[in-house]
Amino acid sequence: MIRHSLAEGWLLLRSRGLVSPILAVALAIPISLAGVTVSVRQWLAPVVELGERESVVTVLLHPRLGAAERRSWIDRQAAHHSGWRLREVGREELAERLSRWFPYLEELLAREGPEMLPPMVEIVTAEPTGVAVLRDDAAVLAVGPTSSVNRMVGRVAGRFAVVLLVVAAALMAGALLFAGVWVHLELHRNAEEIAIMRLMGATESTVRGPFLVAVTAPALIAAATSVVITVVTVGWMARLAAPLGLTAAGPPWWVLLAEAVTAVVLPVAAAHVTLERHASTTGG
Amino acid sequence: MSTEALSGLGGLGRRGHVIRIRGVTKDYERRQILRGVDLSIDPGELVFLTGPSGAGKTTLLRLLYAAERPTAGEIWIAGDRVDTMTRSELPRLRRKIGVIFQDFKLLRRKTVLENVTFVLRFHGVPPKEAGRRAYQVLKRLGLHHRQSAMPEALSGGEQQRVAIARALVYQPRLILADEPTGNLDADLAAELLSLLCDINYQGATVVVATHDHALLESLPARTLVLHRGTIDYDGRWPP
Secondary structure, eight states, X not given: OHHHHHHHHHHXXXXXXXXXXXXXXXXXXXXXXXXXXXXXXXXXXXXXXXXXXXXXXXXXXXXXXXHHHHHHHHHHHHHHOTXXXXXXXXXXXXXXHHXXXXXXXXXXXHHHOGGGSOOEEEEEESOGGGXXXXXGXXXXXXXXXXXXXXXXXXXXXHHHHHHHHHHHHHHHHHHHHHHHHHHHHHHHHHHHHHHHHHHTTOOHHHHHHHHHHHHHHHXXXXXXXXXXXXXXXXXXXXXXXXXXXXXXXXXXXXXXXXXXXXXXXXXXXXXXHHXXXXXXXXXX | OOHHHHHOOOSOOGGGOSEEEEEEEEEETTEEEEEXXXXXXXXXXXXXXXXXXXXXXXXXXXXHTTSSOOSEEEEEETTEESTTOOTTTHHHHHTTEEEEOTTOOOOTTSXXXXXXXXXXXXTTOOHHHHHHHHHHHHHHTTOXXXXXXXXXXXXXXXXXXXXXXXXXXXXXXXXXXXXTTTTSOHHHHXXXXXXXXXXXXTTOEEEEEOOOHHHHHHSOOEEEEEETTEEEEEEESOO
16 A cells, blocks of 8 residues: 555656645745744844843932831832832942942042932832832832833834744745645646546545655655755854844754644645545545 | 455345335436436346436436435445445445446556556555456457557547456446447447447346447347436337
8 A cells, every 4th residue: 555655656746747846845935934933033032031021110218208107108119019029228238339330429428428318219120110100209209210221122022023923923824825725736636536546446545645645745845945944044144143242043943843844744734635625525 | 356356246235136226316406317216227137228418327327336426315236325325435335336437537647558457456456467457358358559558649439448448357246337339439339339248148237328229229138218317218129
């Protein structure tokens, strides 16, 4: 049975000449482009993560607030905002930071002492913009920064990654459509022969074997071609990205595996579906 | 070839009929091609099926080899109910029947010899033996010298004979022929008829759909006349 399928399948392939390899490459292109897209999306992952990182927002409280009032204010805010982690920064620590960040203040801070500094609270949160509500609080002198460049870059990268996934999905849909049309036309070309074989008493496996071989062989070529295209393209893009300081890696192994499996499964599944439909419309 | 495949119609239908049809109706869209046909054919019979074009001859044969299913009614071939067969059961039925198609149904990409040998593969005949048997049948039909030709290089009559060779090569016990002499000249038609008679004489049941009156008159065989989807006459020809 296998020998018959291989021999007859080879005859079918030979009768198609160069058409089968060309179709295989045509199928490999959308699949490999989808693979490239997913690989590039992987590069964006660390940037996308920036958008998920927590930011620190500084809140300066009114100097007239005593220690107990500050404690009570901090507890109140922590109770109202479950996503916030609040910590009061001691005046000495603040003075040290200021003298480190702004050395010209060192003399003033030494002369006046840290008591002149307003009390400061740091709020660690994933949503820094939400802290802006404190601007209307009577106990608060200033709030900032409530926006984060990292976060913005991360969010843009996240949206771009979604777009890339959509593009990859569209390419895969194109590959599915292509495989369906290809196999359908291939069956249409051999429909009469298949119908005759069925009428002569050939079993389904005898009928389907050669046709599946004739579809699987180009599918394997498509699988290999898509993997090669992806490895070469992603490698080339990685070299382009390297001078920009991006640590771009090669395509992940699972992307290459998924490409190879897709390139084989799509046409073979399409062949099964088409043969099944053909059998039901030609009296089995 | 297995003994079972050669003997083919091992089990007979009810009351020993090879073919038994009861109340068979076939509709195409809104057109009724066959209307409640009842028919029984015994083993070893030679039966002509005749009638005007569109009477339902080809449809009746197609129902017998299960290329189509009836809209209503029962069809039994050699004890097997055909109209309710699943797709996986059909190959076994079809391997019992030799069908000669009106439009030949030859495989375009195969030579004459390959067209005849490929059916033997379904019967499990080894390639060498299949080639030998196919050559013998082709020789009997005067086509052995064209064994390497492609079907498109053959005349209509030659293609018809290849189709006949393919139907006979596995020695089926039931042969259904749809207009087998349609593309043959008078001499070849007579030769074919003699061949079918030989096969029938050896015990095979032969059903021939034809509108060739000369063919009907040449043999005193049972003749069924189909008219507007019903059997109008069942007896010797001429009525």
